[in-house]
Amino acid sequence: MSDGDSMAGFAKMFYDLGYNVLLPDARAHGRSSGEYIGYGWVEKDDILRWIKKAIGYTGDETQIVVMGQSMGGATAMMVSGLKLPEQVKAFIEDCGYSSVKEEVEYQAGNLFDLPKVIRKPLIKTMSGINRIENGFFLKRASSDKQLRKNTRPFLFIHVGKDQFVPTEMVHQNYAATNAPKFLWIAPLAGHAMSYPMYKNKYRQVIKDFFKKYIR
Template sequence: MKRIKHKKLWLTLIVFIVLVSGVFVGAGLYFFKVACVPGHKSFLSGHSAYVKKSDPLYSQKIWFKKHKKQKWSIKSADGKYRLVANYIPDKNSRKSVIILPGYMDTKEDMGEYATLFHQLGYNSLTPDPRSQGESQGKYIGYGWPEKDDIKKWLNLLLAKKGKKQQIVIFGVSMGGATAMMVSGLKLPAQVKAFVEDCGYTSVKDEIEHEAKVLYGMPAFPRFPLVEILSGINRIKVGYFLNDGSSIVQLHKNHRPMLFIHGAKDTFVPTKMVYRNYQATRGQKELWVAPNAKHAQSFAKHPQEYKLRLQTFLAKYIN
């Protein structure tokens, strides 16, 4: 009798574990879809096609909308997807910038930055990341697979515009993290500097932060849910979330980098920029923009943003 009860107890325990595991895997798949599959995101405000005259960056956005753009394309680094970019030349300038959009943003959403760099005398190349805008793809990579695509864009830029180009890599939010991840790669000597605006320390850090902020998720069940999501991401996208680390890549970087972050950023918390800043090995500058929320430093301080960018880049590019 005792042996039968013991077996029933073990069977009940096994069934319970299987059911709980199933619930967590199901939840992990749900959060993977929310975080990594392209589509409407309720937690994002999105971009309006209409530009209001009250917009502090109205003139920059209107210039971009009216300006003629070339369309460039490449195959992704893994050969799976066709990627598309805008290219805007600046006469015969040998200064070029690659502008990297944020999470679910497109090359068209980066118009104010393309205008800014045009005013500073730069050619601009703005790719749509995988699965965003006109670029093909199944999943949002948060910058980790995209970093290798950017290296291909670099090589195309040099092939088309010549080896005398001096190149800056600039990104905002996910684009900022992508720029930092790119900085740890072996790059052509023509890459002279980086500018990252409100990028995160790692993909895992950012997803854990959003799980806590957006869903009010406590330490449990945030762990093990994020670990399960990480495993799903490894199967579908090709890397564990913790592998997508800006900090690890910055440890390999010896090129100059300007770090920008809004003082009131809660989406990518401001505290992350200090860890990123400490990690890089090259010349560096940091500007925490007063009263600026996520990706709003330029809109909040357009003149100072331009001046800081111009002053920093003038030290390394002529």
Template sequence: MVVVYKMKKRTKIIIACASLVTVVAAGLFGAGLYFYKVAVVPAPKSFLSKSQKIKPGSSLYPAHQWYQSVHKQRWHELSATRHLKLDANYIAADKPTNKTAVVAHGFMGNKDQMFQYAYMFHNLGYNVLLPDARGHGDSQGNYIGYGWPDRLDYVKWIKKVIARKGADSRIVVFGTSMGGATTMMVSGVKDVPKQVEAYIEDCGYTDVYSEISYQAKQLYNLPRFPLVGIVSAINKVKNGYTFKEASVLNQVKKNRRPMLFIHGAHDHFVPTRMVYPLYKADKGSKELLIVPGKGHARSYQNHPKLYTDTVKKFLERYLK
């Protein structure tokens, strides 16, 4: 009788433990699905600052006024995977040129929010192509790629520029935040056309896993383990890649073309410290600009002359 009692007690303990594990696992999976929606599903995000009206006197006002009135062509492309229809604005230079800047926007941004950079490149004499990444703006898609699937889309955009503007095209790829990460991811793609002569990235992250882990801690005071791994696994099932696989750092290590790295000195959304290992890992000719001031992706707004002059000198050096 004692043996039977002990076996029953042990069975109850095993069942209780199994039930607890099931409840915890279900809770973690539920939390993972919730944060997958926060991090990966395109939708308004409470942690992003709302766009403010550009007022006269703002450093962005001339660029904004120009962008509202300049003629824009609508270009379309199909994504490299999933057959999504992608949308872009193309702005021709005032004088015919074979130089084109392909501009990549940030997380939950769109092509129209990149008006100040379009203005800068236009004033430097470039044609400008401003795509909407998949899941953003007027492009199709139900997930945010953080630059990883987008890197292949941007290669297709680059090839479209060459097809339309000629084999003698000279192209610079530029991006801010997620677009900066996308730019660096493009630099490591094996078949990037030779017409891409330089890259300029502004405040991109080292890899998707590290950035989402950082944001989980900053925004929700949550540890990276196990939540970020769960969200990454869900993303693998739904979208075909893990966050660790989406490594900007590994892509930059493959680059041999000139790259200008820009980061704000006091960036607390993509921390400034991320730019240093990226700069170190790059194998091509490279330059680094740390711009004084606070805020994320605000370096142009904070110091437009310093920003433009640095970009101009970099391009004059490598796209002579």
């Protein structure tokens, strides 16, 4: 998700577990400014600025875990490949896509049932428009390529019945990660519904991950 309000349930979970929470609205969402969504590729640099601001506010001893869901999950993966402050200790992503181009291709073919002869030039046009609006072609925005540069522990969460971001993408992202990694799939949940459907299990997965990597 890309606005803070949509992550309120997660914020309460982390707060109840004893952690402070920062819930920024992504650009062009909620109360943030901006006209265009950057699919996580532009937002990764925004998140880095938020990280530095959080460290400045809480001090050098702080420990930060970056989490996102859906496009926010892809953003978290893209952030993981940046040069980050040492206070960033781990990442959690929930239902994020492996790359923008692959996600758009999947939606065009499986959600909108567009024939290949139409969707290929359509995606090329979309990519060109995005280059004008956001400064990059769609194929550049890759979660799995960023994950190959990541050195921090990563928790991957996905669902077994995802018709929006196919489940095979989490396996692709997991395989791209050379750092310590963990994968949990909520078998019967749909896109971004693992927490509402498996609340107790979700909390336990988070607790186990934090117990290992967060003081």
